[in-house]
Amino acid sequence: MFTTMFQLIRNLILLGLLELTVGDETVTCFYSKECVLPCQSSYHDVIHWHNGPWIAHSFYNGADQLAHQNASYKGRTALFTDQISTGNISLILRGVRIEDSGKYKCYSSISSHSNEAFVNVNVKAPIQSVDIKFTDKTITCSTNKIYPKQTISWNIDGSPKEENSEDNQHLFSLTSSLPIQPDQKNLSYICYFRSGDGQVTYRASLMQDKTEINSGETATIRCPDSQGETGHFNLILTFDDSSEVLSYNGQTSLPINKKWKDADVKLTPEGKITLHNLDSAKHAGIYTCERKTAQSRQIMRTSVQFNSDVNIIAIIVGIVCVAVLVIITAVICIKYKVCKGGKGPEVAEMEGLNN
Template sequence: MVKMFCSMFLIFQSLLWLLSRGDPTVTCVFRQSCILPCNVDPSSDTILRWDHLTSREHNVHSYYDSEDQLGRQDQQFKGRTSLFKDLISRGNASLKLTGVKIQDEGRYRCYSSTERGSKKTFIQLKVEALIKVNIKKVENRIICSSEDIYPKPELTWFIYPPSELELHNRTTVHQTEEQLYSISSSLLVSDSFKDQIYSCTVSSGRNRIRASFCKRKKFMDPSKVIAIIIEAFLLWILIFIIIGVIIEAICKTAAHQQSNKAANQQNSAESQCLQITAG
């Protein structure tokens, strides 16, 4: 009784361990080829069946009588599956899937049957699309964008050195008919006279790509500098002319006043002389 209890306990623990591990996961790249591994008992007469388990079973690939049997293959997988036939007798029942689509995601079952018995293996397939980031400056905004991404991406900005202005960014995400995502974000460029690096990071699944744009500090156009110098020089000349005219006018006024004063003094002296003579 004790032995039976211990045996049942060990079996229960083994089942819990298997369940906790879950199905192994294979990550495939969108539009590329991918291999779903499956090991079976070596045999010269093996029956194989791969199924895609979604809302219902979809036949992915069948093999028996030493030949592919694709009469019941689901339309989604037509012309996209193959087995390594030379290795099946050695226990390799892996499936090669080409032109991976987003719809291929999900749980797969590899069923095998030989003279030793039957076996089932389950695999989770996940799809990721490679990220390519484009960053450019358009007028007074930095634009960062990426297309054909999966799964749904996120975009973040980083500025160095940090800007004192608030980041007025606008981000939009769209999904195509192929269930791929496109993301775009624009950031207002701060009007500063120093070098700044604008970096945007696009994250999707395990992938993360950063792109940067360097905004150089502003330097005035040499022609504008020359024009400003000439204008300043002409302005100073004009100021000197005006000051000269004013000084000349003041001097003339002072001289005229001095002349009038001298004339008045002379007239006064002559008047005094006449009075003395007459007396």
Template sequence: MEVTHAVEFLLLVLLEKLSWSDTKVVLPDANVTCIIPEDCILPCSFKPTSTVVIHWYKQQIPVHSYYYNKDQFGLQNKHFSGRTCLFNSHIPHGNASLLLRRVKVQDRGRYKCYTSTRKHNQEMFVNLEVKGQCAAMVLAPVYLGLATFTASADCFYLFAPAQLWVVERAPIQTVTITMTDEWVTCSSQNVYPVPQISWATNPPSSQHAIENSTIRTTDHKGLFTVESMVRIVGNLTSYTYLCSFKSADKTQVWTASWKNQEDLTYEEGHPVLIPCNAPQMLRNFSLTWTFTSSSEPTLILRYDNRTRHTVNQWEGQAELDQDLVLLGDGSLLLKKPNSQDHSGTYTCTFTAVNTKRIFQTNVNITVAATSVDEQSMQRSWWSTAASAVFVLFTVIVALLQCVKQNAKENRTASHRHNGTGVIEGGLLLYMDLNPSAVRVRPHGAGAHEQESSLVTGPDHCDRTLEPSPEAEQEEEPAEPAEEANEEQRDRFECNEPV
């Protein structure tokens, strides 16, 4: 871009030199005094022909150009952007005067008007002086190092070594209001003289409770930056805070207010209405909604009631009621918010002539209850399934242990039966190596043991038990028990059950 401008400037200079004719007219300087911040005309005239080139400069700085029968702004210095124009309908009559709008202190200086026609070229210089609309009486000067200033009731003059700044009742352009956890701050910049500042709350509170602290600083032009603060009274949402800046001549009053509203909590998926109501009927206002989460504030929408035009960056997600907003109700409707994208701080700002109203609301969008129940049920199902698997595993392990234990006991019993006795029904049974033969011996405390041979094979079921010879030999020492043994033997011989 800079290269393009440089090329255009070189072409402009070349065009100016090529357009020179043998006749060059230089006119005497003209002196013009302009009033801040009114419009001012820098005079310039030439002998008209069919075509003309016009260039205005301020110490080689391009101010305005006209050629090819139209204005050219490609090389215009940004300081003059949007502030200059020619009287195009009068150019064919030889009028090349420049209209300079909203004259500033920085506009003072020497200007050159260059005109070129087919017959001759011309240069004319205009010395521009600026001053404020101030009273004639000026107080005695006060010296501050290298700079000197004097002041009257309405104006402030600062005489620096290189230039003169004339400050005349610089009006209040805007008032900015901010709020933290402890302080509410109102500020305004580039103001002269220092405005009167007052604070109030709604509902009202004592003036002692909202006593303000004000800081005033000046820049190199003598303009003031004013910052006033009051401490938060009670909870953040208890009051609306209002600050008022009144100019020294009482012709201008700027007000700003801040209200922290109660936090809102809603489930996601359900519509959410964030309230924002102007405290009074406003005319020619604009409404702005912004959203702040973890990053810088982002614009949601902007509405202008003069044109009834809305710029909505959250189209389909948020909207205003077009009928209610005309009455000062700028509440924002979130259609289907979710917890991830729409939880944060919402700021609503009404801006009108010399007034600003700000409402701030923290909104928390929670996960829907149905989703929580589904997650709970899913966790419960998994927990139940895990418990069932654990119980089943425990039962299987227990069964395996029982099977192993039974197998071990069976093996132990098998070893005991092989050549040893088992007591059953008062008889001691013996198994010898012949699986078809069982020895039976009565078992009792203090009784003599006597064995009988019993054939258990299928072909000897009705056989009478008879005492074996070995039993008789073993029972010989026990003669006193012989009668009892004979009784028992008789019972066996009569096939009586044991």
């Protein structure tokens, strides 16, 4: 019985009396990028792509037919026209928007047969970068132009203040500010961005350090370590948030040696940065080492201070004090002739009168 029914359905399909429907596919498209909605069919005289009630693209009579295309898709769709004859009727969607999400129907037909396939499109705008910084009494973590909306959490207990907004393109901006005490600025702060299911999608960290050296000595700048990430990463060292000292893109061979403001800078294969022949007039300040991957941004800020000037001042003060003492001692010796048993001027005068 089942065999007979299967044969009947097959014959009806072959005769074009039943419409052939293919199971759904799911595609993730990224905001502002190009995305391909896959569809294959042997029937390609007439092709229609729909998103709900709206026509995204039509093709028949051997050419695109866009008179009834929804205005939101104007100039953003295309087919692989050179591959239609081989069955590829996939839709190219350019400049993807958040509202492009939905269930698309790929309809194709010839005179006696038709085919339908469905593609579920999810649009995402992943985090591109996160700004993490200290303000007056808080540490702030923020990002913008993301979709869907996410949440922010911290590795430090506290009561963060959160702000979020949505722009006219349905993209979200998120900010979380965590109150801190002045003596807590040397801790390592990490903020986590989490999707609706609780998965961490991005992490950002900030830590501060301090080192004191003498003029002409070598300073070692700490850079963030890998936190288990794999794949490509970038490393950049900046001075006082403006001047780039060194950069590494994960593909450059190590070690890296370069000159910067008359100092010798070296990045070792172990990821350690050393600065040689430093001078307090040129090189005192804040060095920021940033390690960035597709899912993280880690920042280490190191304050390099020189104690050589303090030592020199102390030495000069010491020399001046010794010189003053020597001068005072010499004056006393001359005046009173105490040094080496000499006579004072009063004694010499009395002896002259007696003679």
